[in-house]
Structure formats: C-alpha cells, structure tokens
Amino acid sequence: MTKTKVLNWLQKNTMVLILVLVFVFFAWQTGGKILNPQNITNLIAQNAYVFILATGMLLCILTGGNIDLSVGSVVCFTGAVGALLMAGGMNMWLAVVVMLAIGLAIGAFQAYWIAYVRVPPFITTLAGMLIFRGLSNVVLDGRTQSISDQTFKDIFGGGATCYIPDPFGGEGLNVLCLLVGIVVCALYLFTVFRNRINRTRKGYEVASLTSVVLRSVVIVAAVMFFTVSLSRYKGIPTALLWVALVICVYAYITSKTTMGRHLYAVGGNEKATKLSGIDTKKVYFFAYANMGFLAALAGVLTIARMASAQPTYGDGYEMDAIGACFIGGASAYGGVGTVPGVIIGAVLMGVINLGMSVMGIDQNFQKVVKGGVLLAAVVFDVLSKRNDS
C-alpha cells in the first residue's frame, strides 16, 4: 500500500482504532476488570437507549447537521404515560403500542413545524424539550410511578431476569448466546463474500481482498468476543434484541432504500436535491417524525430497566445521542454518516463511561472527558473536510 492509501485507510477507520485503543487503555488501567462478562453485559444494557436514540438522531443530522434536543423529554413523557397506563391495569402490549403512537405523534408534531413551516429544528426541539419535560411532571404529578409487570420488564430489559432463556441449559456458559454469535458471524461472512462474488462476476469494481478479509476478521473477532462474554454471564439481554432490531432496520433504510438516499442527498446539497424532483420537506418530516418514534421506544426500554417512571428520566439523553453521532463520524454539516459508524461512536462513549466508573473516577470528571472527546471528534471532521477541498 502506498502512503496515501494508508492515510486514507486510517482516516476511514480512525474511530475503530481509537475504540480499540480506549478499550486496551481501560483494560490496563482497571487490571482487566472492564473485560469481565458482567461489565460487558452492562455496557450493552446500560447504553441500549443511546444506541436507539443515536440511530434516530443520525437521520436528523444527515439532513444537514440538524439535531433534535427534545428526545430526552420525549423518552421521559412516553415512559411516564406508559407507566401510568400499566399501573391503571392496561395490557402491557397495548400500553407499548400507545407509547409508540404517542412518540410518533410528538415526532410528527415537531416535524410539521420543521419541515413545512421551516421553523429551525434547534428552536422547535428546544420548545419540545421544555414542553414534554413539563408535561412529564404534570402527568406524574412530580412522583415516581413504579412498574410491577414482570413480563414487561423481562421483555424490555429490566431487572435480574431480562435475559433470553437458554434452552440448552449450559453450566456457566449460555449455549444459545454462543450459537447466535456463530450464526451472526457466518451470515455476515456469507453475505460479504456472496456480494463480492456477484460483483466480480458482473465485472464491477470491488474492494481489495486483503482489506475485506482484514475487516471480516476484526468484525468476527468483535462479535465473538461480545457473545462469549455475554454467554459467560447470563446470556443475551433482551434489550440487545431491540437494539439489534433497530440497528438492522435503520442500517438497511439508510443504505438501501430511496428514502435513505434522499436523507443523504438533502444533507449533501439541498438545492440540488430539490431540483432533482425530490420532496425535501417530506424528507425532513420523515427524519423528525421517526425520531419521536424511536424516542418512544427508548422510553419503553428506560422504564423497563428502571422498573419505574420518574419526571427526571431521560435528562441529558439527547446529548449522549448527539455525541455518539458526531464521534461516530456523522458530519456536522450533514450528508455524511452511517449507522455502523454511529454504533461505534455509541460504544466508544459507553466504554469511556464504564471504564471510568470501574476506575472510580468522579461523575463530573467523566463529563469533562466526554466533552473533550466530542470536541476532538468534530474538530477532526472539520479539519479533514478542509483538506479535501
């Protein structure tokens, strides 16, 4: 490889490398504690909401660096309504559907102002942040509403038993979890190489074999590390299922569908997109309405995990999601960013959180570090853009 190729490769994979370095750093600092199965499980369970919100936030950021500040409040409000409905005896599935519908309605409400009236997203969602935080307090009357429905907690990742039961009953090792890991790896390798063979047969351009193999090795290793760790604890947390579902669906939407393409196009050059006959208002509407929907899903997971709803839940969630997106390579100008990138960003934030907690570093100092990482990531984005032009 020539020097420029190496540089290019480094630029593309910076965040993965940084993630690995940070992992190694904390493993060293904590004497390997961060790698123990319980901590790995916590990494996923504690950050489930970040993965989901960051995925939705990515769509908003793609439209031109716009963010949604209201997600934390929407998480709290939908959670509060759901907890009250269940406490009132409503069937848990119905309650979940109602929560998602409310989230979608809130999203659509804000999206209308943003897309059709052209109120700047920052203002609209700042208003939403205040409105729904206030409403959460109002509906909960300032109190905590606990959730007793055990099935709900199990399915959406709360409590000690929110893991997928292992039908094989392995002693100290969850066999199902291992199997899932192996199947995921096999599927991944199969699709990568099938696509490659297809493209070669049709004479299309393909990436070099070494880079594909290298990437596959890294991904397989990461997946296996995670599943082995999980299986040595209690198995697959149910929250992971929801996160995985959201990631798969949105990775597909952004990379394969026309709507996904429109999101990137609007962020890349809105005027050109409009002149290409694409309804840019609809694209904005989709991004923000969808954000409301995903915030509601994050709300479901949050109240399940906490087994209650409180007026303070979701505070600062929007910042975690926004941070994950920018660290994961989304451009502050829009049009650039991928779901896998955002996942890496979210994991990086999670690892930093977890590592510092294990090390016993003060909460407030953790914020300082996270802020520094976020600034560094965006500075990197801006500088690399400047080099391009």
Added chain:
Amino acid sequence: MRNITKLFPGVRALDDVNLQVKKGTIHALVGENGAGKSTLMNVLSGIYPFGSYTGDIVYEGEVCKFAKITDSEAKGIVIIHQELALVPYMTIGENMFLGNEQGKSFSIDWDTTYAKADQYLKVVGLAESSRTLIKDIGVGKQQLVEIAKALAKNARLLILDEPTSSLNESDSKALLDLLLRFKSEGMTCIIISHKLNEVSYVADDITVIRDGKTIETMHKGVDDISEDRIIRGMVGREIADRFPARSGVDIGEVCMEVKDWTVYHPIYREKKVVDSVSMYVRKGEVVGISGLMGAGRTELAMSLFGHSYGHGAHGSLILNGKEVKLKNEKDAIHHGLAYVTEDRKGNGLILSNPIRVNTTLANLEGVSARGVVDQDKEYAVADDYRQKLRTKCTGVEQNVGNLSGGNQQKVLLAKWMFTDPDILILDEPTRGIDVGAKYEIYCIINELVASGKSVIMISSELPEVLGMSDRIYVMNEGRIVGEFQQKDASQESIMACILKSTNN
C-alpha cells in the same frame, strides 16, 4: 496597474493586463461577462491579496502591496460592488461607519457618527435622516448610501462595479451626474458598466477587456467612442472551428411553447424578473438564449421547470400541444423536462457523494423497486453513462468533488439524461471548463438532438450560442428582445440588440 496576471484553478482570469487611470478622470471598463473586469478591480482593491497575482499596482507613483481591503482603503481606494453590501436592519449611519466606527473601540461615539453621516448624505444629495433603517429606503438611495460610505472612508479613487444595474433611469442619471461632480472636485473614478450610453456619457477614457486581456483604450475627444465602435472592441473575435458539425437532424414540429410567462422576484415581490416571455422550441432543435448576466434567463428556465424559482409565475406552458400546469420539480421531470443548472457545485451535484449516487439522484425510481435501491443496477447505469460520455475518473465510486469541472458537467448531464427527458434546458453548460471538454459537451448536445430531443441552451458566451444554436432568442431585463435564425445572427447584431434595448 502593470502586467497583472491572475490565475484561478484551470483558468487564466487575467493575462498580462495593463491599465492606466489618470488622476481626476472617470475611466470606464467594458467587456463581456467573464472578461475579467471585476477580477481586475478585486486585485486593485486588495480583495485578492498581494502574492495571489503577479504584476504591480502603482498608485500615485508608488508600488502598492495590499494584503487586505483595509490596506487599499487606507490609500483612499474604495470599491463599491454590484451587489450592495448593506445590513438591512441597521441605520444608514451605522452602515456608513461599519468597520470604521467613530469614537473608541470600546465606546462608539454615536453623536459623531450620525453628525458625520448626515454631512456625507448631504454631499451625495440624499435627503434622508441617517437614523433611517436601510430596509426602509429604495435601491437607488441605498446606492447613494454606499457612495456616502465610500466618502466617509476618504475615498480618492472610487471603483463602481455596475452601479446602475439595479437603478431606474432617473436614479441612474442622478448617480452619473454625481460622479461628474466628484470628478470636478478632483476625485478619480473607475466605472464598470454594460450600459454603453452611460459609458459614453461620463467616461473620459474607455478600456475594453476581453478574455482577460486589455484590448484597447479609447479617449474621449480623440477616438471614436460610439456604441458600435465599443461593441466591435468587445466581441471582436473569430469563431474558429470550435464547434462540431451537426448533421442529419430533422427539426420536427413544435414540442414546447411558452406564452406570456411572467415571474416576480421571490423577495421583492413587485419586481418582474421575467416579463411576458413567449417562445417556442421544435423537436430536435437547439435553441440558444443569449443575454447578459441578470437578464432573467436562469430565472425563466427555473420557473418553467416546476416553479423552482420566483413568486407568482404565470403564463402558459404548452408541451406537445397540451397546456400543462407543473406543480413542482418532480412534476416537471415527469413531463419530460430537465434543467441542467449553471451552478453545478451549488445546485447540481452532491460533491461529497460518488458519481454513482449523483447519476441516479433525479430518477432513483429507475433503479429501485418498492423503495429499495438496487445498487448493482445503479452501478451499471452509472458506469454506462461514464463510458458513453467518456467521463474521466477512477471509477463511478469516485466522489464528484474530486473531478475536474468538465467531468463534473458530464456527470450532471448524465444525471439528467437518465431521467429520459424530451427537452433539456442547459444553463451555461460550458462555464468554467476547458476548451477540450467544451468540445465534448457540444458533441453530447449534438447526439441529444440527433436522438430526437430538444435542447434549450442558455449561454453568456456569444460564440458558443452562435456556433451551436439553430435559433437564438436574445433576452434583456426579463424580456425577449430579439430572435435570430442562425444564419442571420452575428456577435455584433446580438450585442447591439442587447445594448440598444437597455434602459428604455
């Protein structure tokens, strides 16, 4: 100014230009769009700093090296741009001393500011209080504020870039008389203008710039400075064999007709940008639209393309014998229209995306089923156009931002060809690209009409319009002011048609 040469990426904007301006005179610069007049003035005023050009600026016997605008202003050289640079929600006084605040930097002396402002307003003959907001006065008065602002900087050499382009006749006359008065008080002026009647009215010397070179300087009272003489200087260039011959194209029946098309400015809603334009296009025909910048050509094209520009556009658009009302751009595409923008970086392409994505953007349905994009098919389409149009790139996954101008233009053309239009509106299709790539674009235009499509080509380059069009419309100030068959048209006749229709 001696031997000024200024290079832009891929273009030699100024080539060894010499310009001599005598103290206490009004010197006019004339030339076609893109001839380099504004670039030259930007060099003089320090917008392009010393070092970014070669050659010397000699002012009052001294070689000047301006690093920034304030350096030239300190010498008394002040430029007033064509686009007014005033802040609408500030008062006249605040605008006048913006960047030149009176008093101390931590405490502005507003009394002095407004007193001085009123004084300068009196000099330029503007009867407004200096506390009036800029947005509340008309464009003519704003132009006077700009001049007062220049005076407040102690201007001794005033550069005006098309000062009258947005003024009506009486305001223009007043402005020119003001310049004459300043001249009698010893001020030096350089004025850039397309309006030759004004040039002959005020200028002592006239310099013609063409293709980045000074062609000639004429002196009032010594040389013939009639409009015809100036026009000859501006266009005097041969149409060489730069255009591929078109053969075997049958021009068919009328496929598009526009009647009484009027468009208003999107912000200044009483201003007509396009004024009852009527035109038609035949199948297989290349129709050129010529005119100066700001003549309303782009606005006409964009408003026809699904109302993508302007406000309250009305008139009738008839496609293939049926009148259609296009709701938006998508509708226009469905009706077989394509608009290839003049601003390919700003309005045409997504520079951060690969060729493949840009090629299919306007017709994503063509490569997708039920909302899912077939990326293999998309690749095939993009690669096909790459080969057909001979786009030079490392592959269709290359980002468009890394291509040269000519190749970007080809990607843009491919994007619109993929929508399978009947009528392509090409707005400045060869702007900023080199001669070789231009020839290739002309070949593509010929292939398009040979396959039965029609092309409307908007161009500011007269040789291009003359060389490529079957028929030419001339636009000026929002109106169609002339129509020529190819055989009847010449650079002189078109230029004369534009200039003589101005301001009446």
